[in-house]
Structures are given as structure tokens and as C-alpha cells.
Amino acid sequence: MNLATLLAQRESDGNPIRVGMIGAGKFGTMFLAQAERQRGIHVVGICDLQPDTAKSNLDLVGWDKQRYSARSLDDAAKNGATHVGDDWEALVSHPAIDIIIECTGNPIAAVTHILGAFKQRKHVINVTVEADAFCGPGFGTKAREAGVIYSMAYGDQPALAADLVDWARACGFSVVAAGRGHKWLPHYRQSTPDTIWDFWGLTQEQAERGRLNPKMFNAFLDGSKPAIESAAIANCCGLDVPEEGLVFPPGSIDDVPTLARPRSEGGVLDNKGMVEVISCLREDGTQIEHDIRKGVWVCFEGDTDYLKNCFEEYKVVTDPSGRYMVNYKRWHLIGLELPISVASIGIRGEATGVATEFRGDVAAISKRDLKAGEMLDGEGGYTVSGGLRPAKKSVAGGYLPLGLAHNVKLVRNVAEGQPVTWEDVEADTTTDAYKLRKEVELSI
Known part of the structure; x- marks a missing residue:
């Protein structure tokens, strides 16, 4: 609970945590806005395919031009400045950099960047959770083999949810469910x-x-990002995922203990120990008050009369039985909170969430009837969305991971609402992402 003090001490000692960032889009720019204020962190280098755009974003958040005008990474490291360029390999191999932040949002490129950083013995914070969703356990394994830390990004909902799950378990509670909120109606698919x-x-x-x-x-x-982030939570926290995908039950924060319990007790879960996403909209589209749309939550159990009595005595909100309770963080601030991951790794040597199991996977689900010859355009596009499935089911069915459904040609028709399989596409088997994914599948 003293990261700010320790960061200030690092600055005072002339030994800030030195980071390099790949990708200067929205998330990265939000982090840079805070890095400008946090002197215990030195951004040595920023790599982007469009360096001028990265510089424009630095201007947007108030950086002094002199600060990001270092002519080289060596110059930046020596003088406390920042170099902006387009050579990610130079960035990950520079000896002055301790931590690489991957925030390109491109899952296939992210795998190559992350594995490249491991080879250079760099710690990695992975903002591109799309990559974590289909091969996160592989990242964890590769990091351990390299003797470095791999971490999800604090500020994104998976790491925040994992923090709540850790809190509940460290307190001695049994976790019944965890997840995030969302604005959801079925036709959004x-x-x-x-x-x-x-x-x-x-x-x-x-x-x-x-x-x-x-x-x-x-x-x-x-629904793609909720599926992706739920898979990351499941694989980090050892939680199961719904057999046929997320249910998205509507409810307020106070409704979570009632919703996030087993169906046999009136909730929506297949069983205890699962992930789920709570919608802030009723089925008729009206807004629910006191929603958790922008936050995360953990539902835990008072499984003795004494614990139930404590819940009652301290007037906490529970389900009708008094057995289940929720704790939550109502807002997440995305890249503005990323310094927590940097400090956790740089000072404590601890990840803010890392996949240890392969329980949840995100399959590419057709948005409409797709025809052979069409090109899939990945998450958020016109052809497919992400559907959360148990990893065992996804691998056994040969489902194509959403993270690898970018710029891929269909060789067979796929009906609306159906998972796209490996046999339906011409997959590029030469990429690092494909190879790591196949290694992860062998763990099932």
C-alpha cells in the first residue's frame, strides 16, 4: 500500500523504473498522461508504426517537446528524456529498459513483441488482452523460462477483477464468481x-x-471484449466459464449477489467458481440505476452462520439468503491506472495478474452468414464477434480463436451464429501467434 512512496524514493535515488512502450494509441496515450506526472517512472522509448502520431498524442496530453526529442534510445537513457521511433526490436533489446509495455492492440503482432522481449530478458506488461485471451498461459510459461515477469495491465478490467479475487481469497472467503459490467442487449452482437x-x-x-x-x-x-476479458479473468483466477457463453444478466451492483450464484439457488451460474458479465440495461433497453457497467466485481460466500451473521450485523447488501455478498470497483480508468503495474513489477517484482491455467477461450462467432472467399476482419469488425467458451470445448471443436481471425480467408461457408473453425479458413501457420497458440492447446 505504499507504491507512491516507493516510486518517489526511486526518483529521489536517481533510479526510476525504466520502461519502453510499443504502441501509442488510446491506452498508451492515457498512460503517457500519467507518466508525465509520475517521476519515479522514466519512459525511455516509445515505438509506433507512425511516430508522428505518437508525438501528436504526446502533445495532446501536455508533454514538453524537449522531453520527447531524444535523438536515440542511448540519448534518452542518459539524459532522462524519451525517444520516439518505429523500431520495436531496438526498443526491447536496449539494456537501459527494464519493462516493455505492449499496447498495440494487434494480437498477432503482440505475441511477436512479447516473445521478443522475453528473449531479451525484459519484463512485460501486456495491454493487448486479445493476445492474452488465446495464449495467456503460454506467455506465463515463456516468462518463467526466461526468468522474467509477465503481467496483465492494471487499469484494464481483468487485472482489476483479479485484484478483487485475490483480496477475497486472502481474506479467507470462497469466491463464487467474478467479472465485469457491460452495456448489453442481444442485438449488439x-x-x-x-x-x-x-x-x-x-x-x-x-x-x-x-x-x-x-x-x-x-x-x-x-460482446467480443467482454468475452476476451472474461477469458483472461478465468485463466488468471482459476475460474470456469459458461458452457454456451456469457449470459449478460441485467442488474445493479446490489443485484450481483443474487445473480452471481448457482441456478439451483436462483442465480444464473452453472456452478460456483465462474466468470460472468452483468448488463446495465434491462431487456427493454432501459437503464438500470447504480450499475457496474464500467467496473468489476467479485461475489463471495459467507459459508458459516457466523459469517452470515457478520454480514447482517454490518448491514452489507447480500442475496435474499444472506449468504452471498459482493465487493466491487465501480470504475476502471484504463491507461491512467497502468503505473500500478509498472510499480508493482519494478519495485515488488509482482505481476498484476497472469494466466496460470487454460480454462476460458474466445471463439470467432459469425455475425451473419459468411461465404467462402470472404476475409475475416477480426474483433470489432463486420464478420465475427467473440464468444466465450470453455477451453476444452473450444479446442476439441477446433474453434478458431478470435485473436487469430484477422485478415484470414474463409474456404467454407459459415452460418450466422456459428463458431468459425480452423477447417473453415486458410490459416497462416508461420506466425509466432499461431505457433504459441498450438503449444497452449497441447495443455488441454
Whole structure:
């Protein structure tokens, strides 16, 4: 609970945590806004395919031009400045850098970047959770083999949910369920980048002002991102996933203890120890008050009369039986909270969440009838969305992971609502992402 003090001490000692960042989009820019304020962290280098765009984003969040004008990584490391370039291999191999932050949002590229960083004995914070969803356990294994730390990104909902699960278990509670909130109605599954802003609740002007990517935000709305993040939570926390995908029950925060319990007791879970996502909209589309749309939660059990009595005595909200209770973090601040991961790794040597099992997987599910010859355009696009499935079921069925459904050609028709399989596509078997995924599948 003293990371801020320890970061300040690192700065005072002239020994800040030195990081390199790959990708300077929305998440990365939010982190850079905080890194400008947090002197215990030194961003030595930023790598982006479009360095001028990265520099524009630095201007947007108030960086002084002199600070990011270092001519080289060596110059940046020596003078406490930042170098902006487009050579990720130079970044991950530079000896002054302790931690690599991968936040490109491109899952296939992310795998290559992360494995490359491991080879250079660099710790990695992976913001591209799409990659974690289909090969997170592989990252954990490769990091241990390299003697480094691999971590999910604090500020994103999986790491925040994992933190709550850890809190509950460290207190001695039995975790019944954990997850995040979402704005969900069934027809959102067919949303495309053309329909996102009306559904999301922003104007085109607001989206452009924030430099928001419609495809990325559509991945949240169409169920892909909730599936991805739920898989990451399940694989990190050792929780199961629903057999046929997320249920998205509507409810307020106070409804969570009633919803997130087994069906045999009136809830929506197949069994105890699962992930789920709570919708902030009723079935008629009306808004639920005191929702958890932007946050995370953990439901835990008072499994003795004494614990139930404690819940009652301290007037906490439970399900009708008094047995189940929820704790939550109502808001997540995305990249603005990422310094917590940097400090946790750089000071304590601890990840803020890492996959240890392969329980949840995210299959590419067709949004409409797809024809042979079409190209899949990945999460948030026009062709497929992500469906959470038990990893055993996904691997046994040969389901194509959503993270590998980018720029892939169909060789067979796929009906609307059906999982796309490996046999339905011409997969690129030469990528690091494909190879690591196949290694992970062998663990099932």
C-alpha cells in the first residue's frame, strides 16, 4: 500500500523504473498522461508504426517537446528524456529498459513483441488482452523460462477483477464468481463500426475529439471484449466459464449477489467458481440505476452462520439468503491506472495478474452468414464477434480463436451464429501467434 512512496524514493535515488512502450494509441496515450506526472517512472522509448502520431498524442496530453526529442534510445537513457521511433526490436533489446509495455492492440503482432522481449530478458506488461485471451498461459510459461515477469495491465478490467479475487481469497472467503459490467442487449452482437457510436452513446464529434477507434470500441459493444476479458479473468483466477457463453444478466451492483450464484439457488451460474458479465440495461433497453457497467466485481460466500451473521450485523447488501455478498470497483480508468503495474513489477517484482491455467477461450462467432472467399476482419469488425467458451470445448471443436481471425480467408461457408473453425479458413501457420497458440492447446 505504499507504491507512491516507493516510486518517489526511486526518483529521489536517481533510479526510476525504466520502461519502453510499443504502441501509442488510446491506452498508451492515457498512460503517457500519467507518466508525465509520475517521476519515479522514466519512459525511455516509445515505438509506433507512425511516430508522428505518437508525438501528436504526446502533445495532446501536455508533454514538453524537449522531453520527447531524444535523438536515440542511448540519448534518452542518459539524459532522462524519451525517444520516439518505429523500431520495436531496438526498443526491447536496449539494456537501459527494464519493462516493455505492449499496447498495440494487434494480437498477432503482440505475441511477436512479447516473445521478443522475453528473449531479451525484459519484463512485460501486456495491454493487448486479445493476445492474452488465446495464449495467456503460454506467455506465463515463456516468462518463467526466461526468468522474467509477465503481467496483465492494471487499469484494464481483468487485472482489476483479479485484484478483487485475490483480496477475497486472502481474506479467507470462497469466491463464487467474478467479472465485469457491460452495456448489453442481444442485438449488439451484430453491431459494426458503422453503428457503434449510436449504440455506445457518443456523437461522432465526441468520438473524433477523443481520437476513438470505432472498430476497437465496437469490439466492446458486440460482446467480443467482454468475452476476451472474461477469458483472461478465468485463466488468471482459476475460474470456469459458461458452457454456451456469457449470459449478460441485467442488474445493479446490489443485484450481483443474487445473480452471481448457482441456478439451483436462483442465480444464473452453472456452478460456483465462474466468470460472468452483468448488463446495465434491462431487456427493454432501459437503464438500470447504480450499475457496474464500467467496473468489476467479485461475489463471495459467507459459508458459516457466523459469517452470515457478520454480514447482517454490518448491514452489507447480500442475496435474499444472506449468504452471498459482493465487493466491487465501480470504475476502471484504463491507461491512467497502468503505473500500478509498472510499480508493482519494478519495485515488488509482482505481476498484476497472469494466466496460470487454460480454462476460458474466445471463439470467432459469425455475425451473419459468411461465404467462402470472404476475409475475416477480426474483433470489432463486420464478420465475427467473440464468444466465450470453455477451453476444452473450444479446442476439441477446433474453434478458431478470435485473436487469430484477422485478415484470414474463409474456404467454407459459415452460418450466422456459428463458431468459425480452423477447417473453415486458410490459416497462416508461420506466425509466432499461431505457433504459441498450438503449444497452449497441447495443455488441454
